[in-house]
Amino acid sequence: MSDSARVESTDAIKEFRIYLTKFQEKATLALGDADSDVNRISRWLEGEAMNHWTSTIRKRQEELLKAEEAFRFKRLYKDASGSMPSAVEEQKAVQVAKKKLADAQEKLANVKRWNRQLQKEVVLYRGGVSRFNIQVASGVPAAVAQLGTTLDHIDEYLGIAAAQAGPGTTESGAAGGIAGEEASASMKRAAEEAPAAPEAEGVEPAALRASAPSPEAIQAIFASRSAEPGPVSSACGVVRDQQAAGIAAIANAAPPGDEQKIVISEAVTGSTSVYLLRLDTAGGVWCLGQVEGPHSGVYNTVTAGDLRAGRPDLAALLKLPVGYLAIVDSHGLSAVFNAKNENILHPAQPDGSAAV
DSSP states (O other): OOSOOOOOOOHHHHHHHHHHHHHHHHHHHHHHHHHHHHHHHHHIIIIIIHHHHHHHHHHHHHHHHHHHHHHHHHHHSOOTTSSOOOOHHHHHHHHHHHHHHHHHHHHHHHHHHHHHHHHHHHHHHHHHHHHHHHIIIIIHHHHHHHHHHHHHHHHHHHHHHHHHHOTTOOTTTTTTSOOHHHHHHHHHHHHHHSOSSGGGTTOOHHHHHHHSOOHHHHHHHHHHOOBOOSOOOOSSOOOOHHHHHHTTTTOOSOOOOTTOEEEEETTTTTOSSEEEEEEOSTTOEEEEEESSSOOOOOEEEEEHHHHHHHOHHHHGGGGSOTTOEEEEETTEEEEEEOTTSOBOBOTTOTTOOBOO
8 A cells, every 4th residue: 555645736725724714704703793782782771771761760850849849839829819720730740740750760670671681691692602702713723723734744745755756757656646747747836836035935925815804804903902002022033124125116105104003913922924914995004913823813903103113124014015915034024925926026136125
């Protein structure tokens, strides 16, 4: 029995990994929307509705006191003719005031009852979705990372198999495993899919774009999270001056103001390889995430000013046009992909100058 495997394509794994990432993004957004709805209704019941009917009861109690005082006054004093005046209207006013007060008291009791019922339902809801929430937050990123490791192992295996087969291997010599033509075709596909710059080998710009939050998710992040204060730090390499100069002709967009928010993955601080992506959303949005390792799906926000304070070399990349994706690893700037996922850094230029 042969110890080799027949591998023709890894496209299905790559696509499945992208779909998993998109699923996590949509599930996280849906869970966040549900929590927002629950919290909004709870705040309304405990705050606005409770305050409204409490205030209304107080006003209607005052109205009832005034109506009763007017009714009492009519019954105590005679008119100019010496007879007792009619108090029918005042009596009706008292009855109306009592009815309005009772109605407000009933509404307040309903609000309190609905609030108690809502709290019970919230506990049941959170218990029901807790396992799903854990899987979305940790299980899916772990699966995406495992698929990435599997792809790395397959690519390594294809390289070893092709090296062992050699250019002169016959079809019978490769029987039961990867034939010479298939190994060559697999290596050709791998070469076509690889980015142009050697430093960026293994980086899939399409997968990184897919892992970044959608415009809808970014707006939700901006709305729910304040910018983390303090200079931004990262374990990735520093963009050298000659590398920045190499893309100066391309990185000529208007830089963001110091107060403008940037979406940042929580794993950026300890990552040695990060990406910076400028998204095509209203006002221009930048996403800073990690290239390697499992994606937790947890994003925070920082300001452009704090990025300049902590990593001015990365902040210089904020001038890239919309749709551009920059990769910074231990060697500094290793790749810059345009909107078509073409690496514009010339592979023959070790200083990272841009292709023209």
